[in-house]
Amino acid sequence: MSIASPMIINDGRLSAATWLASPNYNERPENTIIDTIVIHNISLPPNEFGVCANDGVHYVKALFTNQLDWDAHPYFQTIKGAEVSAHLLIERDGNITQFVNFDERAWHAGRSSYLGRRECNDYSIGIELEGSDFVSFSAAQYDTLAKVIAAIYTAYPKTRRHLTGHSDIAPGRKTDPGDYFEWTKLREKVADNLSH
Numbered sequence: 001m002s003i004a005s006p007m008i009i010n011d012g013r014l015s016a017a018t019w020l021a022s023p024n025y026n027e028r029p030e031n032t033i034i035d036t037i038v039i040h041n042i043s044l045p046p047n048e049f050g051v052c053a054n055d056g057v058h059y060v061k062a063l064f065t066n067q068l069d070w071d072a073h074p075y076f077q078t079i080k081g082a083e084v085s086a087h088l089l090i091e092r093d094g095n096i097t098q099f100v101n102f103d104e105r106a107w108h109a110g111r112s113s114y115l116g117r118r119e120c121n122d123y124s125i126g127i128e129l130e131g132s133d134f135v136s137f138s139a140a141q142y143d144t145l146a147k148v149i150a151a152i153y154t155a156y157p158k159t160r161r162h163l164t165g166h167s168d169i170a171p172g173r174k175t176d177p178g179d180y181f182e183w184t185k186l187r188e189k190v191a192d193n194l195s196h
């Protein structure tokens with residue numbers, strides 16, 4: 001796929017993503033309109049990127065598929081038993097993995113509220129960027145994320161007005177995507193993709 005071509009979403013799946021099914025999802029409430037995109041960051045162990053288990057599986061992908069070895073790192077003990085997911089993970093090099101169909105409810109937001117509406121998982125799409133609150137995100141991640149969001153805006157037009165961060169829907173509890181995340185840069189890049 002060339003850089004210039006837009007990404008496509010068909011039947012809830014992003015064409016440019018590698019599919020890796022997570023068991024951590026369920027149905028959205030009946031008649032839910034998907035209208036919000038939530039941006040997160042994640043890294044396992046914290047602040048380390050691209051780390052894989054002995055079997056070669058990226059730790060974040062292992063977490064989202066309930067394959068993480070809780071004994072592999074002391075930090076993992078603190079999240080032991082977590083059953084979580086996101087619709088998408090964008091790695092530092094821009095590679096995209098999809099874990100949950102957009103039409104299903106991924107488990108990324110936890111206790112949350114957006115514009116007075118609780119349970120953001122019900123009506124949002126969750127995108128994890130491999131990163132932390134303490135370093136910049138990569139150019140490849142912004143490029144990819146902007147294309148992904150343009151594709152989501154096209155497939156789920158109600159999301160166009162509701163792009164937010166985990167820290168905004170779970171203040172005091174969550175800090176991601178963090179102060180290094182450049183919302184203006186993202187919005188400009190999304191606009192560029194939509195104008196093509």
Ligand SMILES: [Zn+2]
Nearest residue numbers: 040041166176
């Ligand atoms: Zn988050």
